[in-house]
Amino acid sequence: MNDRRAARIGIGGPVGSGKTALVEQLIAVFGAADRSISVITNDLVTAEDAERVKRSGLIDPARVRAVEAGGCPHTVIREDPSLNIAAADELEAQFPDTEVILLESGGDNLASTFSRDLVDYWIFVIDVAGGDDIPRKRGPGVIRCDLLVVNKIDLAPHVGVDLELLLHEADLVRGGKPIVPTNARTGDGIAAVVAQLDRDVLFV
Numbered sequence: 001m002n003d004r005r006a007a008r009i010g011i012g013g014p015v016g017s018g019k020t021a022l023v024e025q026l027i028a029v030f031g032a033a034d035r036s037i038s039v040i041t042n043d044l045v046t047a048e049d050a051e052r053v054k055r056s057g058l059i060d061p062a063r064v065r066a067v068e069a070g071g072c073p074h075t076v077i078r079e080d081p082s083l084n085i086a087a088a089d090e091l092e093a094q095f096p097d098t099e100v101i102l103l104e105s106g107g108d109n110l111a112s113t114f115s116r117d118l119v120d121y122w123i124f125v126i127d128v129a130g131g132d133d134i135p136r137k138r139g140p141g142v143i144r145c146d147l148l149v150v151n152k153i154d155l156a157p158h159v160g161v162d163l164e165l166l167l168h169e170a171d172l173v174r175g176g177k178p179i180v181p182t183n184a185r186t187g188d189g190i191a192a193v194v195a196q197l198d199r200d201v202l203f204v
């Protein structure tokens with residue numbers, strides 16, 4: 001994508017669902033393929049997620065920016081995304097080769113959604129340990145995201161969740177829009193996430 005603006009991809013979802021783990025997996029896959037990626041993290045009042053990504057050793061730390069939301073994450077990813085837009089513009093100016101900018105939202109609830117002024121595409125991450133009734137709650141994040149990632153599939157047997165049923169119910173409430181099951185600790189399913197991004201937003 002030499003002559004095009006970098007794709008801006010949001011990653012939202014409940015606290016602890018595995019958003020940062022997914023970011024780390026995506027950085028590794030893009031890095032291994034010599035594809036250029038940058039990251040913006042949103043935390044409430046710290047830069048903890050950004051520090052963790054910088055420490056991973058998987059990415060040039062200069063390509064990682066932190067936005068401190070200072071309060072409700074909805075504000076900075078939906079109502080007033082100006083801080084994130086400015087951070088993305090800066091990263092793009094500094095690293096013109098950037099193909100993808102990942103924007104990780106602070107952990108929130110099932111209602112978080114991204115402004116289309118901020119992102120071209122957004123992923124919502126839920127995890128099976130959150131319960132198999134999550135799709136039935138019809139949260140806007142689950143229903144409206146471009147790609148639903150169902151993470152921590154390894155935990156399904158341990159928390160009494162029928163993964164197939166959860167995926168089926170998620171498919172029903174999403175009307176067939178894409179869903180990818182993952183284990184963001186081991187990397188299971190990450191290739192399918194990248195394939196979906198390539199098809200839907202990166203066009204490679």
Ligand SMILES: Nc1nc2c(ncn2[C@@H]2O[C@H](COP(=O)(O)OP(=O)(O)OP(=O)(O)O)[C@@H](O)[C@H]2O)c(=O)[nH]1
Pocket residue numbers: 013014015016017018019020021022049106107108151152153154155182183184185186
């Ligand atoms: N078993 C299992 N654990 C996972 C998986 N993905 C992430 N975790 C673990 O779940 C915990 C939370 O993961 P994070 O990536 O920090 O989650 P997050 O959504 O970024 O969390 P916040 O930023 O606090 O909202 C960590 O201890 C991860 O190691 C997975 O697929 N399986």
